[in-house]
Amino acid sequence: MRELEILTEEDKEALELPRTSVEQENAVGKRKLYIESYGCQMNFSDSEIVTSILQEGGYATTSNFETADVILLNTCAIRENAEQKVRNRLKNFNYLKKKRPEMVVGVLGCMAERLKTKFLEEEKIVDVVAGPDAYRDLPNLLNEVEDGHKAINVFLSKEETYADITPVRLNSNGVTAFVSIMRGCDNMCSFCVVPFTRGRERSRDPQSILKECQDLLDTGYKEVTLLGQNVDSYKWASEDGSENVNFAQLLEKVALVSPELRIRFSTSHPKDITDEVLYTMKKYENICKYIHLPAQSGNSRILKLMNRTYDREWYINRIDAIRNILGEDCGISQDIITGFCTETEEEHQDTLSLMEYVKYDYGYMFAYSERPGTPAAKKLVDDIPEEVKKRRLTEVIDLQMRLSFERNNRHVGKIEKVLVEGFSKRSDDYLQGRNDQNKVVVFPKHHYKKGDYVMVKINEASAATLKGEAVNS
Ligand code: 5AD
Ligand code: SF4
Numbered sequence: 421m422r423e424l425e426i427l428t429e430e431d432k433e434a435l436e437l438p439r440t441s442v443e444q445e446n447a448v449g450k451r452k453l454y455i456e457s458y459g460c461q462m463n464f465s466d467s468e469i470v471t472s473i474l475q476e477g478g479y480a481t482t483s484n485f486e487t488a489d490v491i492l493l494n495t496c497a498i499r500e501n502a503e504q505k506v507r508n509r510l511k512n513f514n515y516l517k518k519k520r521p522e523m524v525v526g527v528l529g530c531m532a533e534r535l536k537t538k539f540l541e542e543e544k545i546v547d548v549v550a551g552p553d554a555y556r557d558l559p560n561l562l563n564e565v566e567d568g569h570k571a572i573n574v575f576l577s578k579e580e581t582y583a584d585i586t587p588v589r590l591n592s593n594g595v596t597a598f599v600s601i602m603r604g605c606d607n608m609c610s611f612c613v614v615p616f617t618r619g620r621e622r623s624r625d626p627q628s629i630l631k632e633c634q635d636l637l638d639t640g641y642k643e644v645t646l647l648g649q650n651v652d653s654y655k656w657a658s659e660d661g662s663e664n665v666n667f668a669q670l671l672e673k674v675a676l677v678s679p680e681l682r683i684r685f686s687t688s689h690p691k692d693i694t695d696e697v698l699y700t701m702k703k704y705e706n707i708c709k710y711i712h713l714p715a716q717s718g719n720s721r722i723l724k725l726m727n728r729t730y731d732r733e734w735y736i737n738r739i740d741a742i743r744n745i746l747g748e749d750c751g752i753s754q755d756i757i758t759g760f761c762t763e764t765e766e767e768h769q770d771t772l773s774l775m776e777y778v779k780y781d782y783g784y785m786f787a788y789s790e791r792p793g794t795p796a797a798k799k800l801v802d803d804i805p806e807e808v809k810k811r812r813l814t815e816v817i818d819l820q821m822r823l824s825f826e827r828n829n830r831h832v833g834k835i836e837k838v839l840v841e842g843f844s845k846r847s848d849d850y851l852q853g854r855n856d857q858n859k860v861v862v863f864p865k866h867h868y869k870k871g872d873y874v875m876v877k878i879n880e881a882s883a884a885t886l887k888g889e890a891v892n893s
Pocket of ligand 2: 605606607608609612613614615649650689
């Protein structure tokens with residue numbers, strides 16, 4: 421999954437603070453839980469599951485870590501700097517632990533799974549380590565700590581999908597929500613630590629997904645993002661084998677919940693995205709015309725070394741299918757890694773030329789960061805100097821800025837349907853929301869409010885945002 425790389429100043433402000441739990445009402449007498457999430461959308465979604473499990477276990481959330489009984493960090497291991505951020509954050513809590521030794525510090529998520537008991541050895545402040553499939557065990561693990569022990573559960577499951585747990589929405593705008601449809605990843609891209617930290621791929625029962633979407637709609641939500649490491653390989657079969665559901669079929673079921681509910685999904689894999697998915701998107705107005713399709717590289721030799729199981733031609737074929745079926749306006753975004761093992765300048769140029777071909781609307785771009793235990797770390801040499809990786813990254817980002825600007829300018833003069841998510845970050849006189857292609861649109865408030873669908877005439881575009889004016893409809 422992904423982190424934002426092209427950011428407006430507003431986005432930057434919002435992202436510098438990790439997302440945290442909020443103050444819960446009627447919390448008198450309960451133990452106070454503070455939870456902070458790092459990394460991908462899946463982690464934010466998991467924190468909502470963790471909060472639900474711990475609320476059942478008698479905890480109440482707080483937005484103030486200074487007074488919390490339990491501090492949990494839901495961590496990311498995808499790149500070295502993601503891990504460094506967590507280690508630095510843990511240092512911030514040292515003074516609190518000195519003042520209140522009974523305060524419990526736990527680490528969850530991918531870094532917990534990767535480091536296991538090493539976390540307890542290396543970071544003395546940590547009392548609890550729980551991997552992504554161990555969250556039901558958290559109340560027990562926290563009890564163990566109360567009894568004076570350190571506690572750890574990093575077992576990975578082949579079945580756990582937390583299907584029956586109703587997430588407690590954290591930092592919610594009350595309009596958009598994540599719905600996890602599957603967990604884990606079976607792909608084994610050579611650079612990626614995720615298959616080791618999140619285990620085997622498993623799909624969640626479609627009925628529980630539909631119920632969660634319906635419940636969200638009933639409580640006023642207007643948009644769901646279906647989440648999975650690789651949503652296109654969603655595959656569910658009933659126990660007696662009489663019913664099979666693939667991703668296109670699931671999308672259709674969710675689209676039919678209500679035409680008022682917008683649907684997004686992430687992340688798609690180029691090897692798995694089918695024409696059936698694209699035709700389903702076309703068929704339903706409420707399925708947003710936006711696809712996040714990580715390329716990683718534009719060069720077939722590098723893609724092979726990355727074990728992505730597709731080559732440049734295959735990727736281009738999928739892009740052509742998107743353009744043919746959904747048209748030029750469908751939003752497409754990428755993930756790209758620069759400076760992967762042995763990447764030459766010509767191969768890097770192939771990535772740039774692929775970007776020019778696709779004309780991505782948006783991108784999440786990273787310099788290669790070797791992760792211990794991955795196939796690339798074991799079999800390949802991380803031989804591209806840091807400054808070369810960074811220079812190539814800058815070239816990729818600069819090109820993406822230009823492409824985003826060009827693509828955003830295509831919207832100028834059009835009237836587009838925007839789902840309002842709240843006030844603009846700069847001024848309460850303006851609202852902000854997203855259009856179909858996932859682009860942020862800012863416009864003067866007038867009488868409109870959060871949760872409204874508003875037709876907005878786009879007047880202005882930057883690489884990051886569209887600005888416009890509501891039109892009477
Ligand atoms: N180094 C740099 N980027 C990585 N990603 C995954 N693993 C690594 C790594 N070792 C990127 C990929 C993926 C996104 C979520 O993070 O681009 O799609
Ligand atoms: Fe990692 Fe590849 Fe799975 Fe994405 S598809 S999580 S990059 S192994």
